Amino acid sequence: MLPDERELGHALGATRNVIREALALLRDEGLIVRRRGIGTRVVTAKYGHRLERLTGLAETLVDHGTVTNEVRAARIVPHAPKAVTERLRLLDGSGAVYLERLGSLDGRPLSVDSTWLAPDIGRPLLDRDLAHRDVFDLIEETTGHRLGSAEVTVHAITAEPGTARLLEIPAGAALFASTA
Numbered sequence: 001m002l003p004d005e006r007e008l009g010h011a012l013g014a015t016r017n018v019i020r021e022a023l024a025l026l027r028d029e030g031l032i033v034r035r036r037g038i039g040t041r042v043v044t045a046k047y048g049h050r051l052e053r054l055t056g057l058a059e060t061l062v063d064h065g066t067v068t069n070e071v072r073a074a075r076i077v078p079h080a081p082k083a084v085t086e087r088l089r090l091l092d093g094s095g096a097v098y099l100e101r102l103g104s105l106d107g108r109p110l111s112v113d114s115t116w117l118a119p120d121i122g123r124p125l126l127d128r129d130l131a132h133r134d135v136f137d138l139i140e141e142t143t144g145h146r147l148g149s150a151e152v153t154v155h156a157i158t159a160e161p162g163t164a165r166l167l168e169i170p171a172g173a174a175l176f177a178s179t180a
Contacts, residue, residue, distance in 0.1 A: 002032070002040040065106040069113075071130045073100040076119065084116045097122025101130065102166055109167045 002008065005019045012019070023040060026032045034040045080088075080096035088096060099115040099122070115135055117125070124142040125135070140146055157177045164171040 002042065004039065067110075068104050068107075069131050070102040070104070071099075072102055073098055074126055074130055076123070076126075080116065088116060088118050090118060095119055097126065099125070099130065099135065112163055112166055 003011065005016050005023070008014075009016050009019045014022075023032065023034065027034055031043065032040050033043055075098055076095055077098050078095045079093055080090070080098075082092065084090075084096055085092055085094050090096065097117045097119060099113070099117070101113045101115075102109060103111040103113060113135075116122075117139075121139060121143065125138050128138050128142070130138070136147055157175050159167065159169055159171055159173045159175050161171045163175070164173060167175075
């Protein structure tokens with residue numbers, strides 16, 4: 001929330017008319033929302049993601065800034081968790097490849113991506129540039145096949161302390177979690 005017009009004028013040494021005009025410009029650019037009796041709040045940019053094709057963060061946000069990935073984990077897990085082997089349709093006790101990347105847009109943390117892959121798909125990715133390439137793109141490149149579709153489930157969660165620290169948000173803040 002921004003301070004009211006009177007407080008902003010005092011802090012910036014400007015008249016209320018100048019403050020109103022500046023706030024109107026910010027509202028017209030979609031950077032703030034003003035509600036009578038409630039106040040003015042800053043809004044963050046909204047980034048669309050079309051779902052007819054599987055795309056990664058960098059490909060989706062190419063027109064919005066520079067996406068970078070900090071590779072936090074890229075390894076073979078000899079005995080993947082049961083939920084993972086079931087989801088990937090692997091035998092119980094099978095290994096899998098685990099990737100974890102912190103995605104940022106123009107240096108601002110945006111997502112924590114945890115990816116489990118069957119060994120035949122994931123192993124070749126361990127030798128690739130996971131910091132600068134989308135995982136979907138790398139899978140298509142290493143397998144020689146275009147990815148088709150995926151069943152994606154999105155639900156709301158609250159940020160656990162570790163995730164909150166990575167994303168530089170308060171613990172308990174609302175997040176979207178997606179599973180494909």
